[in-house]
Amino acid sequence: MHIRHRLELIIERMATRRACNILEAAGLTGYTVLPALSGYGRGNHWNRDTDLSAAGDMVVIVSVGSAGAIETALAQLEALLSAHIGVLNVSEVKVLRPDRF
Amino acid sequence: MHIRHRLELIIERMATRRACNILEAAGLTGYTVLPALSGYGRGNHWNRDTDLSAAGDMVVIVSVGSAGAIETALAQLEALLSAHIGVLNVSEVKVLRPDRF
Amino acid sequence: MHIRHRLELIIERMATRRACNILEAAGLTGYTVLPALSGYGRGNHWNRDTDLSAAGDMVVIVSVGSAGAIETALAQLEALLSAHIGVLNVSEVKVLRPDRF
Amino acid sequence: MDIAFATLLSPMVLFFLLGLCAALLKSQMSIPEAFAKGLAIYLMMSIGLKGGVEMSKNALGQDVVLVMLSGIALSFLLPIIAFALLRATSRLERTDAAAVAAHYGSISIVTFVAAGQAVEAAGLVTSGYLVAVAAMMEVPAIISALMIVYRRGQKDSAIAGAERGELAQEVLLNASVVVLIGSLVIGWLTGAHGMERIAPFFVEPFQGVLCLFLLDMGLSAGRGLRNGWRLLGPATIGFGLYMPLISACLAAGLALLNRMPAGDAALLITLAASSSYIAVPAAMRLALPKAKPAIYLTLSLGITFPFNLIIGLPLYIWLAELVTR
Amino acid sequence: MDIAFATLLSPMVLFFLLGLCAALLKSQMSIPEAFAKGLAIYLMMSIGLKGGVEMSKNALGQDVVLVMLSGIALSFLLPIIAFALLRATSRLERTDAAAVAAHYGSISIVTFVAAGQAVEAAGLVTSGYLVAVAAMMEVPAIISALMIVYRRGQKDSAIAGAERGELAQEVLLNASVVVLIGSLVIGWLTGAHGMERIAPFFVEPFQGVLCLFLLDMGLSAGRGLRNGWRLLGPATIGFGLYMPLISACLAAGLALLNRMPAGDAALLITLAASSSYIAVPAAMRLALPKAKPAIYLTLSLGITFPFNLIIGLPLYIWLAELVTR
Amino acid sequence: MDIAFATLLSPMVLFFLLGLCAALLKSQMSIPEAFAKGLAIYLMMSIGLKGGVEMSKNALGQDVVLVMLSGIALSFLLPIIAFALLRATSRLERTDAAAVAAHYGSISIVTFVAAGQAVEAAGLVTSGYLVAVAAMMEVPAIISALMIVYRRGQKDSAIAGAERGELAQEVLLNASVVVLIGSLVIGWLTGAHGMERIAPFFVEPFQGVLCLFLLDMGLSAGRGLRNGWRLLGPATIGFGLYMPLISACLAAGLALLNRMPAGDAALLITLAASSSYIAVPAAMRLALPKAKPAIYLTLSLGITFPFNLIIGLPLYIWLAELVTR
């Protein structure tokens, strides 16, 4: 198996498209967006059912790619997270079909 | 980038608040709760659509924090999981803004 | 804590049962299925709301187990992914109750 | 017989059977959880409102209070009987037995609603305050069951992360208590006049929505049965069939004592005979997390609910007519 | 012309166009999947029930059986024609062509429902059993398409993890088959009497619900087009426009042979001309996972559905009147 | 007084209060987001259609255009006043103040709908084109608020990943603009005749659906208040109470100038006094992501919406009658 990086970006739903644009521009070959139900950060709780506008919803974006592509994305994502609510983390994973990532 | 721990707790939805209380008490600065659709464990299958009461629903709680805070949470979570249905795992991840975790 | 492997399989919803059959056959003691909202891969975007048939929906299947069981599953999953849409990755995690995985 | 036949051939019951069969045949079809939950809230609002409007028409007398007290007493008492029977006949553990007992002391709103339809089809009239009785019977059974478990000093040290009062919050302010009691009060405050403008949504389509909801209940019951029946021994399954009858007889006795009219008696009997599968399971996950949900859910939703809907209802109406003649 | 104009200006079609335009203009609005799926089940229950009630009024004669057989034959036959045409004119691969062919042999319930409305607006009457014909035409096309693929010994070794019978389960017990046939039987069993009490939910609001659902279909079709049109060459797009006409002519021939009344003929023609975008895509993901969903979904939902709804329906009614005159 | 009392005791307001109390008492009950969002689309389709049908009955004169322009002017102007007041009295930062200001210039469709019910209950008549005015007042306030922020050259360098035109897309093609304007046009095109067949879904059940939706709004408002009130100082809370009154007075002046009939004036006043909690928050997340959502959501949904619904509506009707006498 081959080593790749896994980016996990937790970000407000309204910023999904911006984040995905960054990932695609960085050369990542794919990503998947998952819904979140509720959460907590910096003293605030949020909950999908609290917010009629759904503007406060968060999503989790998972993207597996080469160290280089993830690196490229991180700089831009850091800028994005200076404006939008969210956090990210990166870990090492193994994949089977290296050409896909 | 800085090394932190990522806790992934899969637990029944009705115990979410208890688990989150434990995380906050352990000093974790944030967490995110995701819905699950179905699953399998110890010979039993569950499925969100099977259960009108939704009492059997599971959620996935993701929390990234310092090794110490995760450690503190683990002892309490172990106690929680002796009563409630669920499993957990911990992995190492890297983060950009270390003060946030 | 004890070291185990965490498999993350992103696959089309219609193939969930096939993937789960493979996991169970490989001796994995549990897994959890999460819904996804949208995603991107090989130049195509998909979105849950685009597709009335929901045949294009993707799910994320998370399974934590022994290196051996995950290994066994991987061969079959690779075959499955030659027919169905999806990607997978494996990482190392720590667990508390080793007998459960 | 006629009533039994009419009940069995009502679209309501037939849609339940459709769902049940589809699930037993392993159909993958499902009604989205969010949609079904929305319909459930609609149904509770509707019966709450109708009950409240009925109540606004008459002053509440002493007889009403007595029936309410009877309902509460039943909800307290039935779990004790249920627990004793389960421990005597089945191999369920204490905690599992207590959890099951709580379900049978509490009530099922859908069974109540279906009874309302069947009673009406049988030409009987009912009083609105029975909705209040239904709401009042939800909670005492939970308290009763917890007292059984904790009696022998078996009270767990508090569960990690638990907050004070979280169980009370869950039990006293769950969706069905809030919506039922709330709508009842609103119906009672606004009366027939306020109801007029919302009747095209809350009254006329009611039975149709019930059909759709029962299709979903059939699917849930069938899937529950398929997944969970192996956990139920014959003694437990038997309990799911005879316990409603015991409850029904006790309720019939109280109906007789209270000199209730036949329609109301049928509803009280149905409430006693019905078992919870929404509010109590949620409460049990908080209060008795070690009790196995597959046991109480399968029994209540997979065995007792279909039994009540298909065989029980005509029986309870017949029983009600017997004791009120 | 009048019918064409009336169809185009019906709220139903206008809401579809609204959704289509919004999606093409990249509006982010959406109707929640769970809500839309709930509405879809409502629509199928409703037409099943109405069809069943109609059927309960008359004994089923030989003519009904003949139309049913005609429908089944069409569903078997059309994929063969579609496959041949696609292979001759487009550059689609075998598997993709077979998957598309399956869609065009099967049917679209929403197109059928819209046709029902248009036929009624045109002053024609229809028979309830056409709903049964619709349900029967869903599945044969799938079998037919799979036979095309597997004919040349190209049968894949079984897909990893696949269970025996899972395809049959999916195809014979999917939501639309279960709900349509189930509701039809229930409507037929309970008849006009049983329908009375549920009509305020299942009959009166029907056309309004259809508008809301078509808004969602417009959004889906528009988004599908935006994402998928690049995958469709002109030959494939052309197929999405002329194939319905070929199917319509064949069905018109059968309608003539069967001496069907004009309203019924219009419905049979529409069924033949319509293409599936819910049941067949799901079946194809299981049976032919290597076929590209973007192709068959975009073609069926993005091209053929709008064509049928806007241009096809008046045409099919006209054709039906022609062959039944 | 009578109107105030009638408003307060309408099922609509009572269900809102039920939800509000349940949330404040920490009930965990909720109405699924997908279901509530589906209902919201239904409500917008319904008022759009009804407005369009009304509009189709009369030719649109110069007076209509003048009222539309008045609405647009209000939507542009109110954020400027709101911003100035917030900066003068509260400690909100520039961006937060501008974001809040945008909400108060824009409108709340549910408040508008509730006003329609109250106005009708008060025996006044309204014109359909006010729905168009409502739709037109959604967007200008957003532009106005962004101009305030960017005036001092404070325009952020573009946010990472942002696309050109994404804000315009969000703001001009969000669900409420698309559905309101779309349904209005459809209602206007198809007229009373087209409406007939869909009225059992879009007209009759409307008020009942509104009750269910307001229960959900009450839950949201209550939860927002519980989570967010600590972020609001007394000056900000005060703003949420007096700003609607200022807006109402300005709108009343314009109603007087335009010689609007009392019912229409009440609706225009309500639109001005109402504040957005769906469309504008979403736009603010894109355009001013650094503004804290907890502030503007809590203020608009937790303070101003309940104030308008319970106290505001009778006041605005009274004001409308005053200026149009």
Ligand SMILES: Nc1ncnc2c1ncn2[C@@H]1O[C@H](COP(=O)(O)O)[C@@H](O)[C@H]1O
């Ligand atoms: N340490 C964390 N682990 C997981 N999720 C987090 C963490 N911190 C923040 N979040 C998520 O990000 C959201 C916003 O966090 P914040 O930016 O800290 O307000 C929270 O509501 C959580 O859903």
Ligand SMILES: Nc1ncnc2c1ncn2[C@@H]1O[C@H](COP(=O)(O)O)[C@@H](O)[C@H]1O
């Ligand atoms: N090894 C595992 N990997 C991922 N999820 C698991 C695992 N084991 C259990 N689960 C999840 O936890 C739920 C309860 O498991 P159990 O406590 O084993 O009955 C299952 O239904 C799964 O959703």
Ligand SMILES: Nc1ncnc2c1ncn2[C@@H]1O[C@H](COP(=O)(O)O)[C@@H](O)[C@H]1O
């Ligand atoms: N590198 C990746 N990281 C995360 N998800 C991915 C990745 N590649 C593909 N996916 C997901 O898998 C789906 C199908 O991908 P593909 O097989 O590349 O068309 C995509 O729509 C994504 O949801």
Ligand code: NA
């Ligand atoms: Na009971």
Ligand code: NA
């Ligand atoms: Na066809």
Ligand code: NA
């Ligand atoms: Na305003």
